[in-house]
Amino acid sequence: xxxxxxxxxxxxxxxxxxxxxxxxxxxxxxxxxxxxxxxxxxxxxxxxxxxxxxxxxxxxxxxxxxxxxxxxxxxxxxxxxxxxxxxxxxxxxxxxxxxxxxxxxxxxxxxxxxxxxxxxxxxxxxxxxxxxxxxxxxxxxxxxxxxxxxxxxxxxxxxxxxxxxxxxxxxxxxxxxxxxxxxxxxxxxxxxxxxxxxxxxxxxxxxxxxxxxxxxxxxxxxxxxxxxxxxxxxxxxxxxxxxxxxxxxxxxxxxxxxxxxxxxxxxxxxxxxxxxxxxxxxxxxxxxxxxxxxxxxxxxxxxxxxxxxxxxxxxxxxxxxxxxxxxxxxxxxxxxxxxxxxxxxxxxxxxxxxxxxxxxxxxxxxxxxxxxxxxxxxxxxxxxxxxxxxxxxxxxxxxxxxxxxxxxxxxxxxxxxxxxxxxxxxxxxxxxxxxxxxxxxxxxxxxxxxxxxxxxxxxxxxxxxxxxxxx
Ligand SMILES: Cc1ncc(COP(=O)(O)O)c(C=O)c1O
Numbered sequence: 001x002x003x004x005x006x007x008x009x010x011x012x013x014x015x016x017x018x019x020x021x022x023x024x025x026x027x028x029x030x031x032x033x034x035x036x037x038x039x040x041x042x043x044x045x046x047x048x049x050x051x052x053x054x055x056x057x058x059x060x061x062x063x064x065x066x067x068x069x070x071x072x073x074x075x076x077x078x079x080x081x082x083x084x085x086x087x088x089x090x091x092x093x094x095x096x097x098x099x100x101x102x103x104x105x106x107x108x109x110x111x112x113x114x115x116x117x118x119x120x121x122x123x124x125x126x127x128x129x130x131x132x133x134x135x136x137x138x139x140x141x142x143x144x145x146x147x148x149x150x151x152x153x154x155x156x157x158x159x160x161x162x163x164x165x166x167x168x169x170x171x172x173x174x175x176x177x178x179x180x181x182x183x184x185x186x187x188x189x190x191x192x193x194x195x196x197x198x199x200x201x202x203x204x205x206x207x208x209x210x211x212x213x214x215x216x217x218x219x220x221x222x223x224x225x226x227x228x229x230x231x232x233x234x235x236x237x238x239x240x241x242x243x244x245x246x247x248x249x250x251x252x253x254x255x256x257x258x259x260x261x262x263x264x265x266x267x268x269x270x271x272x273x274x275x276x277x278x279x280x281x282x283x284x285x286x287x288x289x290x291x292x293x294x295x296x297x298x299x300x301x302x303x304x305x306x307x308x309x310x311x312x313x314x315x316x317x318x319x320x321x322x323x324x325x326x327x328x329x330x331x332x333x334x335x336x337x338x339x340x341x342x343x344x345x346x347x348x349x350x351x352x353x354x355x356x357x358x359x360x361x362x363x364x365x366x367x368x369x370x371x372x373x374x375x376x377x378x379x380x381x382x383x384x385x386x387x388x389x390x391x392x393x394x395x396x397x398x399x400x401x402x403x404x405x406x407x408x409x410x411x412x413x414x415x416x417x418x419x420x421x422x423x424x425x426x427x428x429x430x431x432x433x434x435x436x437x438x439x440x441x442x443x444x445x446x447x448x449x450x451x452x453x454x455x456x457x458x459x460x461x462x463x464x465x466x467x468x469x470x471x
Contacts, residue, residue, distance in 0.1 A: 037469035050326030117423030119150035141216030144345030145177025147235030152186035218322030236272025245278020309367035334453025
């Protein structure tokens with residue numbers, strides 16, 4: 001993949017030259033252990049894409065359903081990606097030493113992108129396709145502000161206007177992310193907002209509603225459907241988004257190869273599943289095509305306040321609260337469940353990507369859930385050893401990695417762990433401050449709220465259990 005003379009290797013940090021950026025994305029659809037259950041149109045109760053063809057650009061839609069294993073990355077997109085890619089793979093030597101662990105810990109650092117996370121890997125592709133197809137404006141939602149700022153940045157690169165519906169709790173907690181989006185020229189509205197009929201309905205019932213990703217998605221979709229020459233852009237969950245993220249895993253594989261290393265464990269946090277999938281899919285491909293030299297394990301981490309993988313129900317649910325998307329097969333907490341306002345805003349989503357959920361159900365993924373206090377304890381250990389201040393989302397994975405490294409210390413195993421440090425926390429310092437002041441609530445599993453939301457779903461759509469696709 002990368003010619004030897006373009007490689008530059010150090011023990012601590014493995015860097016690829018620009019030419020090491022992959023030329024193709026990996027698409028998992030042809031390699032899933034079972035066919036992916038189709039989206040269901042709730043009106044007809046039959047498979048169908050619902051409104052998706054009106055929402056997405058043609059190329060997004062084509063990739064969403066593509067059965068090609070490798071999809072060529074357009075040169076203009078590669079060109080934009082080389083602003084910050086390939087990203088470094090870093091060995092956490094100082095963390096290993098502090099923990100006195102025989103485990104080797106590597107992290108793929110995605111915080112070097114201009115918005116500070118993995119999210120622009122797909123944003124630049126989506127903005128490029130929109131510009132190619134003559135779309136004037138893209139609408140979207142954002143939780144922590146990482147995705148919104150990534151699309152704002154990508155829109156600026158390709159001359160496409162961007163409107164972002166930002167979950168109200170993050171809008172209030174993270175004013176600087178908002179300013180970042182303005183700087184790149186985007187319009188930002190707190191969600192629920194007065195701009196859409198769905199936002200107005202939510203506000204009339206609960207004026208202080210903190211918002212959720214489900215509500216913000218509904219508003220962004222409604223705006224796109226009711227506006228001329230406007231499409232909807234999505235930051236996670238959809239298959240085409242996850243495959244755009246595979247540049248991470250493909251680069252990481254090449255970087256580890258340079259050290260003659262292969263991971264025993266690949267770990268990442270899960271909001272909708274894009275950063276984790278982007279890292280582990282290429283290793284999954286090795287595994288199922290019997291090319292992996294080891295029996296690699298995949299571990300997904302999540303907040304115990306929004307525990308989709310560990311406590312969700314595998315069924316069909318809507319991707320958004322207003323039920324504008326088709327119903328998707330996933331582990332869900334119910335699309336009207338509003339998670340507690342934890343600081344990992346990007347992990348406050350009621351479901352996960354259908355591909356990830358299928359792999360979880362088939363036993364390919366081990367899920368782990370943590371509360372935000374233990375997560376910030378782990379983030380602080382990382383910051384004080386490795387120096388980088390991690391975003392709250394990947395800090396869930398850091399918590400897992402530290403626990404696993406300490407387990408290795410007890411057993412004497414020298415496992416190789418690869419994880420995704422998918423964003424920096426420079427705009428999350430308010431959360432760090434609350435943690436240091438002891439004011440951060442250790443929100444736990446909101447059992448009653450989830451139960452209510454799932455019961456409502458099961459009652460209203462009782463026919464779902466009779467569909468053949470989930471069996
Ligand atoms: C830094 C960061 N990590 C992770 C996520 C979760 O999303 P995903 O699971 O799609 O990577 C987000 C979402 O906004 C994020 O901003």
